[in-house]
Amino acid sequence: MKLVDEVEITVTAGKGGNGCVGFRREKFIPLGGPDGGDGGDGGSVWIQADENLNTLVDFRHQTMFRAQRGEGGMGRQMYGKGGDDLVIVVPVGTVVHNVTTDEVIGDLTAHEQRLLVARGGKGGLGNMHFKSSTNRSPRQSTPGEEGEERTLRLELKLLADVGLLGFPNAGKSTLIRAVSAATPKVADYPFTTLYPNLGVVSVEPARSFVIADIPGLIEGAADGAGLGALFLRHIQRTRLLLHLVEIQPLDGTDPVEQVRAIERELEKFDTGLLDKPRWLLINKADTLLPDEAEAEAARIVATLGWNGPWFLVSGLAHDGTREVMLKVQAALDELDRSEREAADAL
Numbered sequence: 001m002k003l004v005d006e007v008e009i010t011v012t013a014g015k016g017g018n019g020c021v022g023f024r025r026e027k028f029i030p031l032g033g034p035d036g037g038d039g040g041d042g043g044s045v046w047i048q049a050d051e052n053l054n055t056l057v058d059f060r061h062q063t064m065f066r067a068q069r070g071e072g073g074m075g076r077q078m079y080g081k082g083g084d085d086l087v088i089v090v091p092v093g094t095v096v097h098n099v100t101t102d103e104v105i106g107d108l109t110a111h112e113q114r115l116l117v118a119r120g121g122k123g124g125l126g127n128m129h130f131k132s133s134t135n136r137s138p139r140q141s142t143p144g145e146e147g148e149e150r151t152l153r154l155e156l157k158l159l160a161d162v163g164l165l166g167f168p169n170a171g172k173s174t175l176i177r178a179v180s181a182a183t184p185k186v187a188d189y190p191f192t193t194l195y196p197n198l199g200v201v202s203v204e205p206a207r208s209f210v211i212a213d214i215p216g217l218i219e220g221a222a223d224g225a226g227l228g229a230l231f232l233r234h235i236q237r238t239r240l241l242l243h244l245v246e247i248q249p250l251d252g253t254d255p256v257e258q259v260r261a262i263e264r265e266l267e268k269f270d271t272g273l274l275d276k277p278r279w280l281l282i283n284k285a286d287t288l289l290p291d292e293a294e295a296e297a298a299r300i301v302a303t304l305g306w307n308g309p310w311f312l313v314s315g316l317a318h319d320g321t322r323e324v325m326l327k328v329q330a331a332l333d334e335l336d337r338s339e340r341e342a343a344d345a346l
């Protein structure tokens with residue numbers, strides 16, 4: 001299953017500085033020659049891969065990028081200063097397309113790999129270059145070139161970091177909408193009507209993770225009922241599971257039973273799934289009075305013998321949801337760290 005995050009940005013390289021028309025002016029030298037210097041080159045725009053990023057969510061806030069222009073040339077044969085290059089960082093795995101030509105400019109597959117996406121304009125020539133035997137005082141210079149401008153589409157295939165489990169109606173889609181900054185589209189998926197909802201959760205700038213709602217996970221999913229097996233396969237790739245349960249299911253069933261039913265499915269499909277960190281989110285806290293909700297949550301946790309993290313939340317009211325997402329981000333960072341340490345130890 002391919003999950004694709006996509007953004008369109010415009011990049012503009014810096015214009016070159018203009019060439020200068022100037023003449024040497026000094027005491028006792030009445031007819032000084034031309035001494036106008038060249039303009040500096042404009043800065044170019046680069047796109048560079050960074051392994052510390054994992055989504056394109058920050059490009060929803062900024063879509064225009066411009067490198068510095070070159071300064072104009074000056075008298076006394078002085079060159080203008082070149083404009084600084086602009087480096088845009090993206091996650092490793094980002095593919096860069098030219099929107100106008102629909103061509104792939106490049107595929108950034110390694111950390112710190114760079115791609116030139118808009119070349120800065122060349123600086124213009126000062127009049128010192130136009131001196132000839134027939135024209136000793138040229139008034140000619142050339143302007144700086146414009147920097148290139150391109151519209152780019154950045155595309156990143158995503159893997160969900162966090163899977164959301166729960167019965168129909170548990171409030172999974174509502175939670176994703178409550179916490180996510182962007183909802184990437186799902187591509188190449190055969191079932192167009194029933195696909196997972198995805199959200200990019202960005203708790204702080206430049207830090208984010210992908211959360212996937214796994215719909216239709218019902219009893220019997222592991223035996224192939226509904227589309228459950230497909231989604232179970234998908235969540236095998238996630239690193240943390242959030243298990244959502246209604247504090248008081250509308251159909252009158254005991255939330256404890258609902259949690260166990262999902263656990264049985266996970267176990268039947270692949271016991272490895274049960275080894276993933278799984279946090280219990282007792283949802284729709286707002287449907288009970290605060291005291292009742294606290295008491296019922298305590299009962300659910302005690303009856304289940306739950307010893308992992310658990311939270312009482314309301315996706316609809318956004319109660320407690322941000323706190324959970326901050327903890328998820330911290331847990332994922334910690335997993336990254338220990339994976340990196342394990343890799344370094346080899």
Ligand SMILES: Nc1nc2c(ncn2[C@@H]2O[C@H](COP(=O)(O)OP(=O)(O)OP(=O)(O)O)[C@@H](O)[C@H]2O)c(=O)[nH]1
Pocket residue numbers: 166167168169170171172173174175215216283284285286287313314315316317
């Ligand atoms: N009171 C209350 N209602 C909620 C809360 N979260 C979700 N709901 C409601 O519960 C219903 C189901 O929510 P969804 O987010 O669609 O649930 P889901 O888990 O995505 O359901 P499926 O996609 O069918 O598996 C909707 O009517 C929501 O408005 C909550 O925190 N409090």
Ligand SMILES: [Mg+2]
Pocket residue numbers: 172173174213215
């Ligand atoms: Mg849903």
